[in-house]
Amino acid sequence: MNWVEAIGYLGTGLTIASTAMSTMIPLRVVSILASVAVMTYGLLTGSMPVVLTEAIQIPFNAWRLYQMVRLVRDVKRAAGGDLSLDWLRPFGESRRVAAGAVLFRKGDPAGEMFLIESGRFRIEELDLDIRPGAIVGELGMLSPGNLRTGTLVCTEPGIVLGVAYADVKQLYYQNPEFGFSFLKLTSERLFQAAQAAPARAPAGTDVI
Ligand SMILES: Nc1ncnc2c1ncn2[C@@H]1O[C@@H]2COP(=O)(O)O[C@H]2[C@H]1O
Secondary structure, eight states: OOHHHHHHHHHHHHHHHHHHOOSHHHHHHHHHHHHHHHHHHHHHHTOHHHHHHHHHHHHHHHHHHHHHHHHHHHHHHHHTTSOOGGGGGGGOEEEEEOTTOEEEOTTOBOOEEEEEOSSEEEEGGGTEEEOTTOEESOGGGTSGGGBOSSOEEEEEOEEEEEEEHHHHHHHHHHOHHHHHHHHHHHHHHHHHHHHHSOOSSOTTOOOO
């Protein structure tokens, strides 16, 4: 095997490796390296279709890589190193809400969660006040059929930041800090709901 073929095989190996990867940033980096190797091979062997294919792919992969790195950087910067959910801010859309407005009702299809920026809100079924800084509407992403588990009403006018579940999922998959915070928040609320639910066995009944 001469060195030109070696470059070609390197390109083949990197292309296969990138196809097998599931994490976006390493996948894009390896794809770009694969394209460079295959393109070099194409140039050295005079195969213009190969060169052209790879030359088109490199900018696409580079752009996606840039977007992903920027997303992770923004999240990290906003996170400031703690597990606060404030770092959702760069990904949301602010909305003004009037007192008495219902953001969603129990059973509605859910597509976004909210960071409460200001004002006061209430989850009717739980008789629970929601204050600025709180995250609400995240359980709809996990509930069967993506349905709301409660009704959110505005009790004092304020501003909410809506973050689409598609963005929440991207952040979840790409950023372990976010993923862990999200898991913690949702499990805490589910534990609370389980504790608040009436026990199935009547008092005094032995549970085997
Ligand atoms: N114990 C809790 N504390 C605060 N918020 C809660 C609690 N339980 C449920 N919620 C919120 O109520 C919301 C109702 O809509 P979701 O099911 O989308 O998401 C739910 C949670 O965000």
